[in-house]
Amino acid sequence: EGGRVPKVVVRKRLKNFLTDELDKHTPREALRVVGHPGSDLRRLSQIDLGDVKRILVAIGPEGGWMDREMSMLKSFGFQHISLGQRALRTEVACAALVTLAHDRLASERA
Template sequence: MQRYFVPAHTWSDKTIKITGDDVHHIKRVMRFQAGDEIICNHPDGQAAICQITFLDNQVVYADIVDWLTHHAELPVDIAIAQALPKGDKLEWILQKGTELGAHRFLPFQAARSVVKWEERRKEKKVKRWHKIVKEASEQSHRNKIPAVDPCKGLSEIIEASKDYDFALFAYEEEAKSEQHQSLGSALAKLEKKQSLLVCIGPEGGFSDEEVKFLKENEFQAIRLGPRILRTETAALYTLASISYHFEEMRCSSCQQ
């Protein structure tokens, strides 16, 4: 069933009003008609099966039929601080990272980022990023849309990390060390309902100064397996590992 995220102010006790781009998708792309059912998500994470009662080119009205109890969010809040990569890699990370359950994305300008953030294009870029995570949330039947921050500097990532229970950064030198800390050992310390920020470097990795700065501010260096991953792979490896650790491995152990 097709899912749509609908702003809170358009909900009433029994009826939902849908406007904007979703109207075009409902009417022109999906070709829904009065009587068809869709799923509507409230920003607080609740979702309901709704039946369309009226639609034209500007607005769709739907009545709430039944509230859903299924939740598809990770049991921990995971933020990905991603150094700006080349090309359209960030859009790929946003889309796939949303499907894998990320709670928030914080793009940042790293010392070795080839791409340079253009402040004049900020509004257009952030708007596109929000569109990407919204559509990925609908496709993957998320209960919430991840937040996407405007591009920051590393100092702002450090400041943001104070809102999280743990802060890690993927460091390729950890993969070469026998005394490394693995992602698995870090996740063993994380409990449900806690939060974690993971910082991923650009194609050229973190500079020595950035590594020092992160460690001085209580970021723990981790390795993501014994192989060196591309920057666009690292975030997805992290999220997939977290999903397995909290949603599959623990679920399986509970059933035994």
């Protein structure tokens, strides 16, 4: 958006990131989403953005997140969204979800 490159943070320890760093990277009023394979989850386009101006996306390992990780993310305000039925390579999932987030924000502003 506006020529800015999205900020990317890579961490090996999810719990440490969520408890120690999450609020430094994004305000509470930002939409927090976590991509996961599966058709039973909502798509980003189905979420009402309201006054949201920023979207924080969480991308996990290839094959998806473990159930306990998904629960942990949910407890920190992340909404689970589908990236389709197939598991994506991590770098593909990153590009796809960042593109979807930018497009979604742009369509809300139009």
